[in-house]
Amino acid sequence: MRTYKGYLLDLDGTMYRGNEVIEAGRRLVHRLNEAGIPHVFVTNNSSKTPEEAAEKLRLLDIPARKEQVMTSSLAAARYITRHFGESRVYTIGEHGLHSALKEEGHTTTRGHSDVVLMGIDRSISYEKLAQASLHVRRGVPFLATNADKAIPVEEGMVPGNGALVSVVETASGKTPTYIGKPESVIMEEALAMLQLQKKEVLMVGDNYDTDIQAGIRADIDTLLVFSGVTSSGELPHKEKQPAHTCDSLDEWEI
CATH class of the missing domain: 3.40.50.1000 (HAD superfamily/HAD-like)
Known part of the structure; x- marks a missing residue:
């Protein structure tokens, strides 16, 4: 073998x-x-930082350091750096996504943006989706951390990032570049x-x-x-x- x-x-x-x-x-x-x-x-998983992901592994007796973890958030932040440089990013997502963007030198914004980036957001609102759709319709590049339409929880399957992204995709008529x-x-x-x-x-x-x-x-x-x-x-x-x-x-x- x-x-x-x-x-x-x-x-x-x-x-x-x-x-x-x-x-x-x-x-x-x-x-x-x-x-x-x-x-x-x-x-x-875009919601956790590499350190948080590594900590969960260590708690399960799986040796891990943050330098050994690649999340879809970190990959997305680096993709933006390579393709758009230091950017203002209209961001829908949780702590892990905001942290990765900050570490790469990007700024998250609710105003004028160079890029729209969507990750899982369990405090999603109509206003967030509406603003993302408006930015994308104006021609702002549209990225998403991953396309998972459903994710597992103890009770069963619940909407994942792909389900949220589909709202903006439908409203804007634009398909995002997926990272994960x-x-x-x-x-x-x-x-x-x-x-x-x-x-x-x-x-x-x-x-x-x-x-x-x-x-x-x-x-x-x-x-x-x-x-x-x-x-x-x-x-x-x-x-x-x-x-x-x-x-x-x-x-x-x-």
């Missing part, structure tokens, strides 16, 4: 389910550390953190439509673990297959 010099690791469904650790995921990270293999955690998985933008940012070539890296995740598609689109080998969203029974119906699959990450030899 092929070996890899670096790993990109999904979080929810791969490392944990909600607040419950997935033991095989925890053991994989410990094995990577023991072998000295670098790895980056890649998440579409399955788009390759977040993968390129995570890859830069590893400082390795694509052929040397493996993307590990439980969701074919986000994690595995992200790897495929970025031309990075993928490992689909059947511990979360995608079941083994669904896989034969997918047009493009992951490079590897396993029922548990305990089966994977690094």
Whole structure:
């Protein structure tokens, strides 16, 4: 079996389910550390800072530092820097998104803006959506951290960022540029953190439509673990297959 010099690791469904650790995921990270293999955690969750994401992992006995976490917020902030320079950003989102923009030197604004950026916002209002739509209709570039239409909570599935974005998309007639998985933008940012070539890296995740598609689109080998969203029974119906699959990450030899 092929070996890899670096790993990109999904979080929810791969490392944990909600607040419950997935033991095989925890053991994989410990094995990577023991072998000295670098790895980056890649998440579409825009509401948390890298430090907050790392802290949750540490509480589950999964070693992690903020420098090892790539969030869709951080990827979006860096994308804005590369494509638009230091910008005034009309922002819909939570603490993690505002923090990432500030760290990159951008200014969040409710007035004139250079970019509109949407992330999950659990205090969303009609006014926020209306103003975002007006900015986009005026021709302001439109970005979104991720397209997840629903996200899991203890009670079931609730609206995700993609559901909120669809309101502005419908009102403005414009489709945003998405940053998070399955788009390759977040993968390129995570890859830069590893400082390795694509052929040397493996993307590990439980969701074919986000994690595995992200790897495929970025031309990075993928490992689909059947511990979360995608079941083994669904896989034969997918047009493009992951490079590897396993029922548990305990089966994977690094």
